Amino acid sequence: MDSKLYNRTRVKYRIRKKVSGVSQKPRLSVFRSNKEIYCQLIDDVNGVTLASASSRGLKVDGPKILVAAEVGKILAVKAKSVGVNTVVFDRGGYLYHGRVKSLADGAREGGLIF
Secondary structure (H helix, E strand, O other), rough: OOHHHEEEEEEEEEEHHHHOOOOOOEEEEEEEOOOOEEEEEEEEEEEEEEEEEEOOOOOOOHHHHHHHHHHHHHHHHHHHHHHOHHHHHHEOOOOOOOOOHHHHHHHHHOEEEO
């Protein structure tokens, strides 16, 4: 039962044991598919999504790494409008590399602290 999805799920649950978000410091959760990238700020105590961003409706041409950075900047702007400055990063079982790292760097450029 060693598939990529199974291994990523195990890592994801291992991360989620340690990482939890509250309303003042929500969890920045990342999901990455082959074509798109999605992220959201989640308050785990109340079970509420505070803000979200994705590459689905984005009109950015270029490599997926640049698109992910732009999604991070958009999420940072939405977080500021909700009143969030600091977050805790949840990479969702993915390696902190490539598009996931690019999204995190874009969110930092936008002003989020983590």
